[in-house]
Every structure is written in structure tokens, then in C-alpha cells.
Amino acid sequence: MSWETVIGLEIHVQLSTESKLFSGGSTGFGAEPNTHVDLIDMGLPGVLPVANKDAFYKAIRFGLATNAEINQTSSFDRKNYFYPDLPKGYQITQMGMPIVGKGSLKIMVEDQEKIINITRAHLEEDAGKSIHDLFEGETGVDLNRAGTPLLEIVSEPEISNAKEAVAYFKAVKQLVTFLDICDGIMAQGSMRCDVNISMKKAEDKELGTRAEIKNLNSFKFIEKAINFEIERQIRVIESGESVVQETRLYDSIKNETRSMRSKEEANDYRYFPCPDLLPVVITDEELNEIKENLPELPGQKEKRYISEANLDESEAKIISSSKTMANMFEDACSKTNDSKLVANWLVGDISALLNKDNIDIEDSKLTSNNFATLIERISDKTISGKIGKSVLEEIWESGNDVDNIIKEKGLVQIQDESILENIANKIINDNPGQVEAYRGGKDKLFGFFVGQVMKETQGKANPQSVNEILRKLLD
Amino acid sequence: MSIQFKTIKDLSTMLKNKDISNKELVQDTYSLIKSNVHLNAFVTLNEEMSLKKAEELDKNKFSGNLAGIPIAQKDLFCTKDLRTTCGSKMLSNFIPPYSATVIENLENAGCISIGKTNMDEFAMGSSNETSFYGNVANPWGSNLVPGGSSGGSAAAVAAGIVSAATGTDTGGSIRQPASLCGITGLKPTYGRISRWGMIAFASSLDQAGPMARTAEDCAIMLNEMCSHDLKDTTSLDEEIPDFTSDLSTSIKGLKIGIVKEFDLSMLDNSVAQVFEESKKHYESLGAEFVEISLPNISLSVPTYYVVAPAECSSNLSRFDGVKFGKRCENPQNLEDLYIRTRSEGFGDEVKRRILIGSYVLSAGFYDAYYKKAQQVRRLIKNDFDNAFKKVDTIMTPTTRGAAFSSGSKGDDPIQMYLEDLFTIPANLAGLPALSIPNGMVDGKPIGLQLIGNFLQESKLLQIAHNFQISTDWHLKTPSEDIN
Numbered sequence: 001m002s003w004e005t006v007i008g009l010e011i012h013v014q015l016s017t018e019s020k021l022f023s024g025g026s027t028g029f030g031a032e033p034n035t036h037v038d039l040i041d042m043g044l045p046g047v048l049p050v051a052n053k054d055a056f057y058k059a060i061r062f063g064l065a066t067n068a069e070i071n072q073t074s075s076f077d078r079k080n081y082f083y084p085d086l087p088k089g090y091q092i093t094q095m096g097m098p099i100v101g102k103g104s105l106k107i108m109v110e111d112q113e114k115i116i117n118i119t120r121a122h123l124e125e126d127a128g129k130s131i132h133d134l135f136e137g138e139t140g141v142d143l144n145r146a147g148t149p150l151l152e153i154v155s156e157p158e159i160s161n162a163k164e165a166v167a168y169f170k171a172v173k174q175l176v177t178f179l180d181i182c183d184g185i186m187a188q189g190s191m192r193c194d195v196n197i198s199m200k201k202a203e204d205k206e207l208g209t210r211a212e213i214k215n216l217n218s219f220k221f222i223e224k225a226i227n228f229e230i231e232r233q234i235r236v237i238e239s240g241e242s243v244v245q246e247t248r249l250y251d252s253i254k255n256e257t258r259s260m261r262s263k264e265e266a267n268d269y270r271y272f273p274c275p276d277l278l279p280v281v282i283t284d285e286e287l288n289e290i291k292e293n294l295p296e297l298p299g300q301k302e303k304r305y306i307s308e309a310n311l312d313e314s315e316a317k318i319i320s321s322s323k324t325m326a327n328m329f330e331d332a333c334s335k336t337n338d339s340k341l342v343a344n345w346l347v348g349d350i351s352a353l354l355n356k357d358n359i360d361i362e363d364s365k366l367t368s369n370n371f372a373t374l375i376e377r378i379s380d381k382t383i384s385g386k387i388g389k390s391v392l393e394e395i396w397e398s399g400n401d402v403d404n405i406i407k408e409k410g411l412v413q414i415q416d417e418s419i420l421e422n423i424a425n426k427i428i429n430d431n432p433g434q435v436e437a438y439r440g441g442k443d444k445l446f447g448f449f450v451g452q453v454m455k456e457t458q459g460k461a462n463p464q465s466v467n468e469i470l471r472k473l474l475d
Numbered sequence: 476m477s478i479q480f481k482t483i484k485d486l487s488t489m490l491k492n493k494d495i496s497n498k499e500l501v502q503d504t505y506s507l508i509k510s511n512v513h514l515n516a517f518v519t520l521n522e523e524m525s526l527k528k529a530e531e532l533d534k535n536k537f538s539g540n541l542a543g544i545p546i547a548q549k550d551l552f553c554t555k556d557l558r559t560t561c562g563s564k565m566l567s568n569f570i571p572p573y574s575a576t577v578i579e580n581l582e583n584a585g586c587i588s589i590g591k592t593n594m595d596e597f598a599m600g601s602s603n604e605t606s607f608y609g610n611v612a613n614p615w616g617s618n619l620v621p622g623g624s625s626g627g628s629a630a631a632v633a634a635g636i637v638s639a640a641t642g643t644d645t646g647g648s649i650r651q652p653a654s655l656c657g658i659t660g661l662k663p664t665y666g667r668i669s670r671w672g673m674i675a676f677a678s679s680l681d682q683a684g685p686m687a688r689t690a691e692d693c694a695i696m697l698n699e700m701c702s703h704d705l706k707d708t709t710s711l712d713e714e715i716p717d718f719t720s721d722l723s724t725s726i727k728g729l730k731i732g733i734v735k736e737f738d739l740s741m742l743d744n745s746v747a748q749v750f751e752e753s754k755k756h757y758e759s760l761g762a763e764f765v766e767i768s769l770p771n772i773s774l775s776v777p778t779y780y781v782v783a784p785a786e787c788s789s790n791l792s793r794f795d796g797v798k799f800g801k802r803c804e805n806p807q808n809l810e811d812l813y814i815r816t817r818s819e820g821f822g823d824e825v826k827r828r829i830l831i832g833s834y835v836l837s838a839g840f841y842d843a844y845y846k847k848a849q850q851v852r853r854l855i856k857n858d859f860d861n862a863f864k865k866v867d868t869i870m871t872p873t874t875r876g877a878a879f880s881s882g883s884k885g886d887d888p889i890q891m892y893l894e895d896l897f898t899i900p901a902n903l904a905g906l907p908a909l910s911i912p913n914g915m916v917d918g919k920p921i922g923l924q925l926i927g928n929f930l931q932e933s934k935l936l937q938i939a940h941n942f943q944i945s946t947d948w949h950l951k952t953p954s955e956d957i958n
Contacts, residue, residue: 039573043793045566045800046553046575046672048707078789080836082813089792139809141797270836272845275678275786278708 003237005230006207007165008157008196011172012150013182014126014189015058020147021125022049022092027149029188033131033142041147043087048276051076055149056280058181059099059123060290062151065175065297066118068103070287074122075279080270084141085128093152095271097279098122100151105175107167116168117156126150145189151181157196157207162226166219169193177323180295184323184362192217195226198243199233208233209243213250213257225250229257301326309339315347324362331368335376342375349389353396365399366392373402386459387411414461417469420453423461424469427452438474449474478503480635480952483544483692490543497529497543497587504545504589507636513617516630518550518608519558520590528587539585541699547631547640550591551598552578552683553672557588561674562596562606562624565800565820575672576704577641577683584699592627592640596822597791598648598676600624601894602884605824610881613656614953615919619878622652622894628686629656635952639687639696643673645680646779647873647898650910653686654873654922657912657951659939660686661693664930665905666711669704675790677783678709680902689949690911690939694718697932713930721933722940727761729938732866735768737897743876746921749914750872753923753942757870760941765866769858772900774851779899780892781835781848787825788832794820827888856904859926868938869926871897873910877919897924907932911939912948920951 020027023040040047056074063070077095100121107114128146132139153172159165173191176182183190198210213229216222228250233243247266248257296304301320305311309329311319319329325346332342350371354361374395378388383406394405406412414420427449428435438445453466476494478486489495495503505522525545532543553559553571560566574582582588595605603611603626611626613619614634621630625642629652632640642649644662653660661684668683675681685696697718704710733754739747754764796802796816803819806812821829835844862869875896884890901908906926913923923942927935943949 042798044553044571044573044798045559045561045569045674045793046571046670048671050706050708080789080792082792082795084795084797084809087793087798089795090789268838270789270833270838270841272785272789272836272841276675276709 002202003199003234004202005161006157006198006200006210007159007161007226009153009155009159009165009168010194010196011153011155011169012126012192012194013062013153013172013176014191015055015149015151015181016183017052017054017058017149019052021052021055021123021149023147025147031144033140033144036144037146041087041143043089049092049274051277051280052149053280055123056099056282057286057290058149058179059121059151060282060287061179061181061294062121062153062176063100063103064291064294065179066100066103066105066121068118068121069101070282071097071099071101072282072284072287073097073279074099076274076277077271078274081267083127083130084139085130085143085146087128087143087146091125091127092274092277093124094122096273099280105168105171107164107171109164109167114164116158116171119154119156121151121153124150124152157198162223162230165195165226166223169219169222174298174321174323178295178297186217189217193222195222195229197226197229197233199230199237208237209245211243211245211257212247214247214260216250221250221252224252224255225257228255232257298326305329309333309343311339311343315343318347318351319343322361324360324368328361328368328371332372332375335372336379338379341379345371345375345388345392349392353392364396366395367399370395370399370402377402377406381413381415381462382406383411383413384459384461384463386463387413411460414457415465417465420457420461420465421469421473423453423456424449424466424473427456428473435474446470446474479507480688481638482688483541483638483695486544486638487542497532498526500543501525501529501545501587501589504636507634508590508631511614511634511636514612514614514630514634515609516592516611516627516634516636517547517590518560518562518593518606518627521554521557521588522590524557525587525589532585537585539583540695541581542585544586544639545589545637546581546586547590547592547628547637548578548588549625549628549641549643550594551643551674552641553674554578554588554591557591559591559674560608561598562594562608563820563822563825564607565794567607567801569800571672573672576669576702576706577700578672580702581641581696581699586699589637592625592631594627595624595648596825597674597787598624598643598645598681599787599824599828601647601651601891602879602881603627603652604881604885605822607822613878615657615878618880619919620655620881622655622874622878624648624652625660625686626652629653629658629660632656632658632686632688633953639685639692641683641696641700642686643676643681643683644898644902645676645682645783646902647895649684649686650873650898650908650922650924651894653910654912654924655878655920657920657922657948658686658688659690659693659909659911659943659949660684661697661909661932661935662901662907663697663701663932664711664907665902666709667713667907667930667932668700669702669707669710671704671706671710675786677786678790679786680779680783682902690909690936690943691719691722693909694722694936694940697936711930716933718933718936721937723944724937725761726757726938726941729757729762729868730866731757731762731764732767732862732869733764734772734869734871735766736770736772737871739872741875742872743916745916746872746876749916749921750923753913754870756942756946760945767862767866767869769855769862769900771851771854771858775855775900775903776892776896778848778851778855778903779895780831781844782852782903784828784832785836785845785848786832788829788836791821791825791829796820824888852903855900859900859904859906859928863928867928867934868931871924871926873897873922873924877916877921901926905929907935909935909939911942912951913942913946914948915951920948
């Protein structure tokens with residue numbers, strides 16, 4: 001029997017605001033536990049939340065970029081449940097009136113375009129962290145993250161398989177980083193997602209019973225968890241049982257999902273409008289200002305790269321697909337007139353290295369600054385393109401500074417023509433047979449002499465000069 | 476010269492004329508607290524800090540409007556470095572690291588926060604019998620309740636210990652004890668006074684206000700308590716007038732509404748009679764009476780007892796034994812920590828309301844209870860809007876009767892809830908309302924309630940002050956033998 005998979009994603013995007021959603025507490029990552037916590041984050045008796053407008057502005061950017069309805073009046077609700085890292089005993093979220101309504105996002109899966117509709121995107125505060133492995137027999141609570149603004153992006157159940165889910169997640173990541181509303185650093189939990197998944201027969205109109213897999217924070221885990229869950233649900237159904245509506249956790253070590261709580265055990269969150277917060281109203285002026293200042297998106301960049309930087313379509317597409325790569329391209333172009341050269345490096349050698357290591361560019365050791373310097377040194381002829389490749393490989397391993405590598409390894413290109421001429425003369429004198437053959441008509445032997453000069457100079461000779469000198473001496 | 480039963484105005488004059496020093500005033504206040512210790516009006520005293528502040532005031536002249544005036548603070552306002560219990564065992568060890576905006580405002584005006592007053596636990600009660608720190612006695616009779624939840628504040632003012640105190644009013648918690656103790660108490664418009672630092676009971680209803688001997692003193696207090704506070708988004712960004720400036724303006728031609736739906740025959744005969752006499756008195760001052768209708772008013776108490784518990788069930792979730800306040804001994808696991816901390820830390824009335832609140836918000840009941848109650852609340856607000864097209868103020872008795880004896884309603888929460896029959900509507904509609912003493916029943920004071928339109932505190936205080944300069948009910952003090 002053939003089964004159709006129906007998947008919906010809830011992606012939590014940590015918004016890169018300076019302060020928290022309802023307090024002046026810092027959102028900085030990696031601080032000592034409980035140092036980025038103010039009275040409000042702690043939920044002390046008598047404190048009141050004040051909504052951070054910047055979080056709304058960032059959420060609206062996402063809404064505009066997904067052609068979504070923007071609710072200029074939106075409000076907050078309380079979601080009530082007990083947990084030690086939830087200081088107030090409720091989470092403030094937007095249940096009834098979310099800031100962003102229906103929108104959509106285009107994804108590419110194996111060169112096929114697909115539109116994923118977005119149900120809504122709403123603001124909510126993050127909880128703190130429970131630390132179970134630091135104190136013997138006790139649990140620690142770190143409230144640094146408590147109150148950090150999240151944008152929860154809820155998709156329609158329109159995703160058909162793990163590949164599409166990953167493509168959608170990547171598209172959201174691309175968008176929020178381009179919009180400058182999230183740093184996109186998955187390892188720090190800046191993006192996490194819950195996956196709702198169910199199976200149905202092709203001819204069925206109704207959706208099957210779904211399970212929700214909580215808190216996945218990498219492309220790899222999303223793909224593996226979904227694929228495991230699809231097989232599990234098919235196994236359950238084909239053995240004559242039915243899928244239970246429940247929340248499951250993915251165990252990346254055992255590569256399996258496990259039941260966390262069933263529907264019967266599910267919390268009744270007792271949502272109700274938060275009486276401490278008035279509805280937040282976004283004026284037309286505010287909305288227009290956000291619209292006018294919307295950062296350039298991948299499609300716009302792609303067009304500009306083609307028209308202004310003279311790139312071909314495939315180069316422009318690859319470079320504009322990642323915020324980090326686009327930034328690198330633009331930074332490096334400011335150091336050279338040769339945008340084609342920059343593009344060749346990014347699309348060629350660098351993309352090859354990324355593919356080899358299966359990583360995104362922001363996870364590599366190559367910084368935008370270092371890349372720009374590399375391009376600068378190549379275009380001012382300090383090093384040759386060939387030497388550039390070995391410098392890049394060195395950076396890839398060590399993250400070392402371009403100028404340091406050139407200096408330490410003595411890679412500066414030999415420009416002095418008298419030196420090159422001496423070397424060329426020596427090569428000619430040492431190889432009388434080849435000289436005779438070349439002059440006798442074996443043109444291909446020219447390459448032999450170039451190679452010998454390069455060998456003698458350990459590749460540091462300026463190839464163009466070597467060509468000119470050899471022509472002069474041999475022809 | 477005795478300071479007992481003096482008003483803020485009296486004490487300010489005494490201090491200015493150097494009839495008494497700031498330090499002597501504070502010392503005398505503590506003497507009064509100690510000679511009235513049987514009232515159990517205070518949970519925590521602030522003696523050392525208060526004396527220090529008084530000595531500073533004696534050294535350095537300070538011109539604030541409340542300079543040197545001892546004020547009793549309801550133990551629901553967070554006071555920096557001074558224990559704040561909210562009447563609960565749960566917070567018996569809670570020392571806030573910050574002060575409520577109201578407290579800061581009053582202290583910036585020079586007042587001395589003399590101590591924290593007893594109250595119903597988390598402000599849930601109408602008799603001060605739900606406090607973990609024991610009942611408060613009414614100065615008019617030690618077997619009588621002072622009302623609640625601001626019972627300690629009302630008793631401290633009624634006994635003449637302090638000229639003024641702070642209270643909070645969610646369904647009548649300032650006005651009902653003011654009525655039962657024979658003092659003046661004002662609940663301002665919702666949003667007039669910042670809620671920052673007020674431990675929340677029901678956030679959409681809670682409002683702080685002054686309790687004093689006179690409307691004039693309430694106006695002086697209100698001048699200092701109000702502010703537009705960016706830390707409270709429900710705080711109103713409205714002009715704050717000088718509430719004392721219109722007090723003596725004549726009320727000739729004033730239109731006072733009498734609510735058709737309130738059947739005064741249900742009241743004690745003598746209470747109804749006192750109410751009629753007050754009407755006559757206002758007529759003699761030039762006011763005219765207009766019958767008005769508030770068609771949905773009978774739904775006030777049930778509406779309140781859905782909305783308030785719902786909000787409280789959520790507001791009180793933070794008391795879980797994790798971060799502050801009480802934690803049970805040797806919790807075995809997380810669930811045990813929650814269950815025992817909250818079972819041991821909360822009293823019966825608080826638990827009852829958390830249960831009601833959780834029930835009305837739960838899936839499947841939300842629409843029938845909470846949502847419906849919010850709709851009714853809107854209807855009640857509309858009723859008032861319509862009424863205020865015809866009248867300047869609405870007059871009702873504050874309570875159904877005078878102070879009752881303690882324990883007499885303890886077994887019947889519904890009877891207790893009906894105590895707030897007349898006071899609850901103003902909270903649901905967010906309107907200002909005050910209570911002034913307007914007569915005696917069996918030797919016990921009772922109060923008259925005046926409800927005003929949105930932001931009309933000045934008018935209410937003017938109407939009250941006109942009454943007080945032509946009557947002496949507010950000057951009555953508990954008899955010597957009781958004291």
C-alpha cells in the first residue's frame with residue numbers, strides 16, 4: 001500500500017533584539033547562568049511586562065517578506081503551565097491575534113519549485129533552561145534565555161517529505177538571516193522546530209492522526225527524525241494499530257523518536273488574554289517605514305549581481321542564496337574591480353570545499369575579511385591565483401590570516417623581470433635538446449619551459465611575465 | 476499634643492509650626508501602634524528606618540507635600556528591603572529587591588512608610604479573616620471584622636494611629652473596609668495609579684488608592700500616588716489634576732443617580748434609613764436626584780467571581796517554591812515540590828479561587844464562563860456609560876450593613892462574596908468610586924458610595940468634601956472604652 005506523508009512545521013526563530021520581549025534584560029548568548037535576568041524575567045511578585053516594539057518590527061519584516069497579512073493590532077495571551085524554567089507559571093504568547101497572518105514561502109526541492117503556505121507567525125517569550133547534569137540529584141535553572149523574543153512560524157500541513165521539510169527550514173533560515181532578524185546560528189539554538197507528521201492513503205481526504213516531534217535544531221536531525229517517524233507510523237498502521245496523538249522526542253544518538261506525553265497527559269494550557277498588556281498597535285507610518293527599509297532579499301540581490309556585477313545567472317544564484325556568501329562577495333568586490341574573479345572563487349574553489357565538508361559557509365573558518373584580503377592580494381599580484389588556492393586551503397584548515405600565511409611561507413609572487421629572465425636563461429641553457437625541438441616546430445614544448453620556471457620559483461613567478469620573457473628568449 | 480485621629484493636614488501644620496518634631500511624630504505613631512497591638516493591624520513594622528528618616532527630616536528641611544507624615548502601607552505593595560507578605564504564608568520570607576511605584580511616589584513626597592498592614596491573603600476576602608497573620612479587629616468593636624481586604628489599613632486609620640494608609644481595591648477592598656471602619660477610601664479609575672510593584676490578584680481589576688479620615692486627605696494622598704508609569708502599560712497617559720483644587724466648589728445643581736435595580740428594601744431598615752438621610756442632606760446642598768437604570772447590574776457579582784479567580788489562578792502560578800517565597804521541606808520530586816509548596820503555602824480562600832479560576836479557563840468551559848463573563852462585563856460598562864449621560868455621579872450604600880462579627884460568615888463563601896454587591900460594579904467598569912462615613916447603625920459606622928465617570932476623581936472628592944464640611948460622621952471615633 002502506498003502512503004502519503006503530511007508534514008507541518010512550527011519553527012521558532014530567536015529574534016535578534018538587544019533586549020528581551022518584555023524587559024530590559026540582555027539577550028546576549030553565553031553569559032554566566034542567571035546574569036542576564038532582571039526582575040521581570042524572574043517573574044518577581046508585582047512586576048509587569050512591557051512589550052518590546054523592536055520585536056514587532058522584526059516580526060513585521062518577516063511578514064512583509066512572505067507576503068503575509070500584517071495585523072496592525074495584535075495582542076498577547078497567557079499559556080499556563082508549571083515548569084521550573086518558566087518563572088511566572090505562564091508563557092506570554094499571541095494566541096488570538098498574532099502579529100503576522102497568512103503568508104507563503106517558495107522553496108526549491110531538486111530544482112522543483114513549491115509554495116509552502118504559512119498559517120501565521122506570532123511573538124512569544126522563550127523559557128529558561130533546566131540543567132539536569134550539573135548538580136548531583138538536583139536540577140539547576142538558568143533564566144538567561146527566559147523572555148528572549150521568539151517568532152513562531154507555523155506552516156500549513158503541506159510538506160510531503162523530509163527533503164521538503166529541510167528545504168523549507170533552509171528557506172526560512174535564508175529569509176530571516178537576510179532580513180537581519182535572526183542570526184541563524186543553529187548551534188546556539190537560534191532556530192528550532194517542532195514537526196507535526198501524519199500519514200494518509202492517497203485517496204483519503206482527511207488527515208491521519210498526527211504525532212509532534214519537539215525541538216529539532218539541525219537540518220540533519222530534522223531529516224532523520226522525519227524519516228524515522230514516517231517508517232514508524234507506517235509500521236504501526238500496517239500492523240493494524242493506530243497512531244496515537246502524542247508529543248515525541250528525537251534521540252539523535254539512537255536515531256529514533258520516543259513518546260514524551262500522550263494527548264491525555266497533555267497540558268490544558270488555559271489560554272486567556274494577558275490582562276497586563278494592552279493590544280499593541282502598529283501605525284501606518286511605522287508599517288511604511290519598515291516596508292521602505294526592508295533589507296535586500298536573495299532574489300533582488302541575484303538580479304543586481306547580474307546587472308551590476310556582470311555575473312551569469314548561475315553564479316548570481318549561488319552567491320545570493322546565502323547571506324554570509326553575499327556579504328563576502330560584496331566585501332571582496334570593494335577591494336577589486338574584478339567581480340568575476342570574486343565570483344569564480346566563491347562559486348568554484350570555496351563552494352567545492354563547502355560541498356566536500358558538507359557545511360554552510362558561516363560554519364567554515366573563512367571570514368569575510370580574510371576572503372577580501374585574499375582577493376586583494378591576488379588582484380594586486382602579490383600572489384598568483386595558483387598560490388591563492390593553497391592559501392585558501394591553509395585558511396580552511398587553520399583560519400589563519402592571509403597576510404600571515406603569505407609572509408610565513410614566503411609566497412610573495414616574483415615580479416622582478418631580471419630575476420625571472422636569469423632563471424629562464426638557466427632553464428634554456430640546461431635544456432638544449434628541448435630548445436632545438438621547440439625551435440624546430442614543436443610548439444607544445446613552450447609549456448615545458450613555463451613549467452620549469454614555475455618549478456624553479458616554487459610557483460611564485462608571475463605567470464604572465466614568465467610567458468612574455470620566454471617568448472622573447474625563445475622565439 | 477496627641478497625634479491620634481489627626482489628619483494629614485493637621486500633622487503637616489503641627490510639623491511646620493514645630494509643635495512636634497518629625498522624630499516625635501514617628502515615636503508617637505509607634506506608641507499608638509503598640510497600644511493598639513490587639514487590633515493586629517500591622518504585619519511588619521519599619522521602625523528603625525522610619526526613625527532614621529524622621530531624624531534626617533528634622534535636620535534637613537524637606538518641602539514634599541507629605542514630608543514627615545507616617546503612612547501605613549498595605550502589605551501588598553513591594554517595599555525594597557522590607558518584608559512583603561501579601562497576607563500569605565507563601566511570602567512569609569519575601570524581602571523585595573525593589574519598591575512599588577506607589578511607594579516610591581509617596582516616599583518621594585516625603586512620607587514615612589511606618590509599617591506594612593495586615594490584609595486578607597493575596598487580597599482575597601472581605602473580612603480580613605483569610606490572613607495568615609491572624610484576624611484584624613475593628614477599632615469599633617474587637618469582635619467585629621474591619622472588612623477586607625485592606626482591613627489592616629482601615630483599622631490603623633480608624634484607630635487614629637495614622638492619618639492615612641494605602642489600600643488596593645479589586646472588588647471593594649478599599650471601600651468596604653472604609654465603610655465598616657468609618658473612614659474615607661477612594662478607588663481611582665483603573666490605570667490612574669501604577670500597578671508596578673503591586674502583587675497582582677486580578678490584574679484587570681486591581682487598583683491602588685488612599686484611605687484616610689477625610690476626602691481632603693484622600694485628595695492630598697492621590698496627588699502623590701498618581702503617575703503615568705512606563706513600567707505599567709495599563710497605566711493611563713492622562714493629565715493628573717490637583718485633586719484638592721475643586722474640593723470646596725459648591726455642588727449646587729449636581730445630578731446624582733440612584734440605581735433603580737438596587738432594591739434598598741433588601742437592606743437593614745436602619746441602613747436604608749441612613750441612606751435616605753444622606754439623600755436629604757445632599758438635596759439640602761443643592762443636588763438633585765435622578766433615577767437611573769443599570770439593567771445588567773445584577774450580573775456583577777457572578778461576573779466578578781469568574782473574571783477575578785481566572786486572573787488570580789494565573790497570577791499566583793509564580794508561587795511554586797522555585798525562585799522565592801516558601802518551599803516545602805524535602806521535596807521528593809518536581810510534582811511533590813509543587814503540590815506541597817502550594818498546599819502548605821496558600822490558605823483555603825486562595826485555593827478556592829485558584830480552583831474556580833482554573834476551572835473557568837479550562838478547555839471546554841472557557842466560552843461558557845470566562846468569555847461570557849467578559850461579554851457581560853462589557854454590557855455593565857455600557858450601562859454605566861449610558862447612565863453618565865444623565866448624571867454626574869451615582870450614589871449607593873457601600874455595604875449591605877455595618878461591620879459583622881468575626882466568624883459569622885466564615886462557613887459561607889457566597890454570603891461573603893455578596894458583601895461586595897455594591898462595590899464590584901465600579902471595578903468591572905474601571906470607574907472611580909469612594910466611600911465616606913454617612914451614619915451609624917447600632918453604634919457602628921457605615922458608608923455611602925459615590926461612583927464617578929472615567930477620570931472623575933476630582934468631582935467625587937468634591938462631592939464627598941461638600942458632605943464632610945457640613946456633617947460630622949467622618950469625625951466620629953471609636954469610644955474610649957473600646958480603645
